Amino acid sequence: MSHASDLIATDIEAYLAEHERKDLLRLLTCGSVDDGKSTLIGRLLHDSKMIYEDQLAGLEADSTTIGSAGDHLDLALLMDGLKAEREQGITIDVAYRYFSTARRKFIVADTPGHEQYTRNMATGASTCQLAVILVDARHGVLDQTRRHSYIASLLGIRNVVVAVNKMDLVDWSSDVFEAICAEYQGFAAGLDFADQYFLPMSALLGDNVVGPGDHLDWFDGPPLMEYLETVDVDAAVDVDRLRLPVQLVVRPDLDFRGFAGTVASGVVRPGDPIVALPSGIPSTIGRIVTFDGDLNEAGPGDAVTVTLTDEIDVSRGDLLVGVEHPPIRAHDVDAMVVWMADAEMQPGRQYLLQSINGLSNVSVSSIEHRVDVNSLERVPAETLGLNDIARCGLTSDRALLFDPYTMNRQTGSFVLVDRMNNATVAAGMMLGQSSIWNRSPDAGLIRHRSEITPAERVARLGQRSCTVLLTGLTAAGKSTIAAALERRLFDRGRTTMRLDGENIRLGISRDLGFGARDRSENLRRVAEVALLANRQGLIVI
Known part of the structure; x- marks a missing residue:
């Protein structure tokens, strides 16, 4: 709904031209359950005169019969349109509302706070530029507050408003507000937010929503609507990479x-x-x-x-x-994944990956770590459950074309789809290619060929080059067998090179650890050394 303007009656063309020139802000409300997200959006619309008379009359009738705000208008009913939402007094699906003021146009997404519906919150946040994160002044920062904040940061939202709601239920205490601000700042220090604005309010009574109200005279910042009209959320637009x-x-x-x-x-x-x-x-x-x-x-x-x-x-x-800025092309990619399915994600299982350049068959090759949303620590994980967030390795049957999500949200995003029931099971953000095996060498490098042919080496050494790979569990006897094989071949006059795993770790791979990515890189280095030795006619063990 658009704001009232005298131009609508006198010069509709001028009004439309003025309206078209306004910039658009996409925002969402998120946070834990029953923090007042739907009520806040309803209050924004109501106090900004953005509700039609028939809507207001219907709201008054519904507030009497199914409302949960006592003697006040239940403004949450403006957003909770599903029957189940009204019966339970919760938000389930994402609800979108469009409105405008004299300064700006807005599209606001009201997202659910229940942990069960975190997938819907991620959907709503995927296209937004700003997040209004609500915190109930009685309960402070909860697990779902942290989870929604982390997802917002992960999805590239850099501007947040931390709205401490229901201040009327804590006697408008500035001490409560400051304690919540300090707690949230301590948590958000590990997130990639460029701007955080802390705001005390009461969505039910309207204080600090559109106007300052009568109870928060100790707070000297602008109310929410004024802040939303003036905040600068313009990210750098990439005009170089087509x-x-x-x-x-x-x-x-x-x-x-x-x-x-x-x-x-x-x-x-x-x-x-x-x-x-x-x-x-x-x-x-x-x-x-x-x-x-x-x-x-x-x-x-x-x-x-x-x-x-x-x-x-x-x-x-x-x-x-x-032609000057090609995207990354890789079969193996690193990605941050938000798991959205009740069934656990198992490494090795096949899924469909839908991205901006079509559908691919992928498997989850590894789970590097899961993120604890409370401490932001990285913890080991064998599987992923509902609402888990993790860094994973994905392997595709065809080369994926993408840019890192931090550079391009459109080309760097994807969803995973269950092959059996076509349900969306995960949303993800590509970080880069996960395997150095896919990395192309510098275009200026030229491979130099030896003037000695393989046939000449065979004639001189009396052997054909090859690589023998011994693999198995720890203490299975690989090194013992390799040493015995090297001795037997040497006694027979063969020229060999033995690449012992521990010797490699003490030398060219001393900088590597034992995670999945480092193990892959260690194997790549060994393979490259073996290939160089093979080209010299050696048998490599």
Whole structure:
């Protein structure tokens, strides 16, 4: 709903032009159960005169019959639209409301506080720029407060309002407010928030929501609405790395073939060279077509159709990128995963990964650690349960094209889908390629070939090169067998090299630990040394 303006009656065109120029703020309310999230949004709408008369009349009637706010209007009923939500007095699904003021437009997501519905909170937060984290002044910072804060930080939200609600139930005590602020600041020191604004309020009575109210004269900061109208949440827009995911191939007739999508980052202009991925075929932008006519350029957030000067194979799920800034291409990726299913996640199980460039078959290759949302400590984990957050390694059957989530939220995000029932079981943020095996060498390096052929080495040494890998459990006798094999081959006149695991750890792998990632890197180094020795004609053990 839009704010009242005299221009609506006198000059509707001017009003629409003024409205279009306002910037849009996407925000969500989150926190623990019954902290007053729905009531807060209802109060924002009510005190800002954003409720129609018939809605207000219905709210008054509902407050009498099913309300839970005593003699006051139950403003939470404006947001809790599901029958189950009204019966239980809780929020289950994410509810979105649009409204505007004279300064700004808003889309607010009311997310549930129950731990059971954390998956819905993550969904609501995925597109937001600011989070209003509510804390019940009676209970302070709870586990779900911490969990929602961590998820908001994980999803790239950098601005938060910590709204200490229900101050009327603690006699408007400034000491209570300051103690909660100190507790939250201690926890949030480990999160990646750029700006935190602490605010005492009463959503039920309206103090510090739209106006300052009568009970918080000891607090000198702006009320919530004023802060939301003026806060600067503009993140740096990436205009260098072009990412245009193809969502539809437009073919209305024989003379036109375009590729429709929303520019995720970068700027595209007619004449720009691009590369279509995953094929890697280059081309050039011909036109940028919209319903209102051709554009000279399109930037992040613009929904456009582009044509190419060459007839190349591009289909839904492909990615058009600039030639100078290719995305990461890898089969193995590191990702932060928020597990959303009741059934536990088991390493090795197959899932479908849906990302901006289509559907892939993946398996969870490892769980590096789980994050304890209370202490933010990393703890070992064999499986993941509902609402667990962990850093995992994923292996895909095809190369994934992505940017780290911190660089690009569109190309770095994904969901995991159960192959059996098509249920979404996890949301994730890609961090980078997890295996150094996929890393490409510098383009300026050239492999130098030996002038001695393999046949000459065979003739000189009287043997064919190979690698014998001995693997097994600790104390299984690998080193004993390797030493005996080396002696037998040496006695027979063969030229060998034995790469003992502990000797490797004392030398070229002394910087590595014993986690999954370091073990993989240790194996890669050993394999590279063995390959170099093989090329010299040696038998490697």
